Amino acid sequence: SSTSTSSLPTIGLIPGDGIGHEVIPAARRILETVLPGIPLVDLDAGFATFERTGKALPPSTVQVLRDQCQGALFGAVSSPIHKVAGYSSPIVQLRKELDLYANVRPVVNKKAFNASGEQVGCDLVIVRENTECLYVKQERLETDANGESIAFATRQISQRASRRITETALRLAQQRAASRSSGTSLLTVVHKSNVLSVTDGLFRETARAVFAAAGSPSAVKIEDQLVDSMVYRLFRAPDSVDVVVAPNLYGDILSDAAAALAGSLGLVPSANVGPSFVMGEPVHGSAPDIAGKGVANPVAAIRSAGMLLAHLGYADEAQRIDRAVEEVMTRGIATPDVPGGRASTNDVTSAVVAALQA
Amino acid sequence: SSTSTSSLPTIGLIPGDGIGHEVIPAARRILETVLPGIPLVDLDAGFATFERTGKALPPSTVQVLRDQCQGALFGAVSSPIHKVAGYSSPIVQLRKELDLYANVRPVVNKKAFNASGEQVGCDLVIVRENTECLYVKQERLETDANGESIAFATRQISQRASRRITETALRLAQQRAASRSSGTSLLTVVHKSNVLSVTDGLFRETARAVFAAAGSPSAVKIEDQLVDSMVYRLFRAPDSVDVVVAPNLYGDILSDAAAALAGSLGLVPSANVGPSFVMGEPVHGSAPDIAGKGVANPVAAIRSAGMLLAHLGYADEAQRIDRAVEEVMTRGIATPDVPGGRASTNDVTSAVVAALQA
Ligand SMILES: CC(C)[C@H](C(=O)O)[C@@H](O)C(=O)O
């Protein structure tokens, strides 16, 4: 990826379903404002795409991302809860196909409340392994001795995936340490190895080994925490949490927990990061209940566009986006999912554009 | 189980490790106060037992529970995080050996805060499947093509286990509906069937089928929720949650989330319920950091003793315990884990005994 404006990266835009069609156009305006002329390609995926074409993730979408794009911005998809023959979640597929092994989900909220009603604030990041665990989707259905159904799923934890996700998390922890006056940061390794001694044991030991192989940097303190008590801690003492590294499903759950601290899911961005590709993605879903009403919160998608640019080497543009969003939020311009918010998707987006141009 | 005082049930007491040795003696005093002469048997299990005997759950403990007891009270165990050859968590074993398939974890706190700092209160119960999911502990370690470790675990979800846990949850939901002026309750089925369409799909469909087989009782509204957004909801709108039924690991995580709403893990009781046996168990762990200091919160264990008695048919005694605990807490007599608490384990226990005798 380049930082020269003469060779701007090409970004694929995949709105998906529901409010994806509202928040991705919002993020597009922001991208076009901070990097005029940036090449953007519209791409299909999602449940509606599945209903139309029989494929939730058309091969052409993957092909264009691979051949023409350096990054992408994904909206949200409406995954059916019932099993639908032939359907498979396109976001889970994309993460695997493009080897986007790290799902980085920062939550910063000076006004976060703990479960005792104290405003303690939080500034944390969940680094979620993004390719394995129960997401390998190896499931089978059998019949037991009494003729009843019994289903099995495989959970996979590999040394390789555990190592590279911890390497990502440790790099982040070192960057955070370096940017602070204290010069330190905390890396929490989440697992459930009191029950899953082999799989989560491997995750935990690999994480420890990565830390040791990096020379046990004194700026970073490493600790472990069981996933159940990690959720407890996120709500009792979110200010004690810094960088969290976790296997896929725990990371999924922990990032929703962290999103609750942000005030709304509609505020939380993420980046799916691989060796040669990055995809921004709001943490929220397709929200069919509010889709088409013009009130979807564009902030998570806009912030995801910022994370995307930061990962592509456009740190200044990313920072400008963050500051503009911050300014708009401070002025109380927010959609109804945010306590007190009354603005539309468009109002918020236009306010961010205006702040960027001011 | 009998309600005649002439044939009091025999209860096994299993302190386990750490603060289990403080909170179980506290609960013993309460049992002896409300049911004088109740036969109690002291039993071994835990990591210290493992170190001494090579078995975390001695066969004699299971034998005595099976042959002589109608119920038990379990403290907590210190499960090693590292894999220790031959060690297996005794609580997980006990749940399986005694077929204690339902883990019922109520959290009631009028003063619970949501993540926006609003005091909204909560009165909910997590009904956790207690015998399968990833707790079947079928794990294996292999070597991949590059000579690196790769581990697998099996997650099992059966129609039978999903049916009986939903039956338990539905009964509870019906009881709660009947006890309310509104005459209604809400049953939330938690799953992740957008990813695990076979295993969690089976859980969800079985839950729906149980509801239909019961004639879709109009007093109970049934709904589903993805596990990640369920955690989010617990912290955004805990007052909207009533009865939650979930597979084992999700239930483990959700009950710690709910415990955060209670103010402290030290306040949350549970009952592990099977067809012919019930075991009370505080939700907290062995807390090695505070063990032996006399400050462990006995409330979770005392409330678990209350749940145990309720399940054995001693509803009045159970209610007396609940009210006595409530009174002591209202008077601000609490251990330091509760915001503002300064009392010792002994102070709190004695205050509950006094309230029972008043
Ligand atoms: C939509 C779903 C498959 C997805 C996941 O579980 O990863 C979502 O919850 C997320 O966090 O991105």
Ligand SMILES: CC(C)[C@H](C(=O)O)[C@@H](O)C(=O)O
């Ligand atoms: C100690 C551990 C095995 C146990 C569990 O995971 O079930 C605990 O967290 C609980 O909730 O009772």
